Amino acid sequence: MKNSNFLFILIFVFSLSLFSLGCEKKEKEEVPIKTQSIKPKVDTKAEVEYTDGVPKYKARKIIVPPRPKSVRLDFTTNNPLPKKYREIKTNPIIANQKNLDKGAKLYQSLCSTCHGAKAKGDGAAGEGLTPRPTDLYSLVIQPEATVGYLMWAITDGGKPFKSAMPSYKKLSKKKKQLLILHLRSMY
């Protein structure tokens, strides 16, 4: 056998083995990833209704949705909130119809384009964004989503998390509280 022929066969066998190695790798990548199934939890939520300014409380059964995808929420599971926001525990705005209407109006004009009319994270302006706007409807029911957490997200925006969430530094505190009231009333 000629030397050049032998060399040709050697190169052929070598490239064949490289090719098969490549195939094996591809097959490995295609193994489906097991998705975690999260069962929705049933819980109760206290509701308040106002008749002539007199509050009446009642309990309502709700289905708690699975945790929404969010860079900020993931961060918060291992890190504390900035001190300024950690201390905000309650929303001083009273849940009467007038305030609820004001909050809903603010939400529709400022936030719905990205977060969607029903706050499910499906607004048209959010379609091309990475990460996508959060499903706020499901977020507000999560234990981490305290008033301080929501204030932090709305005031500072997504810059620290490299997301397109704008920072509403110039929006008054009262308007942010009205927005939070609206979001929490949606569920």
Ligand code: HEC
């Ligand atoms: C330009 C599109 C856009 C607009 C407008 C917008 N957001 Fe966002 N928002 C985002 C994106 C993107 C995120 C980040 C998602 C992530 O971190 O995974 C986000 C995150 C948030 C979060 C943090 C929740 C979390 O845990 O991720 C809150 C709260 C929020 N937005 C509320 C609002 C409110 C209230 C308004 C209106 C005043 C508003 N957003 C307007 C795009 C937008």
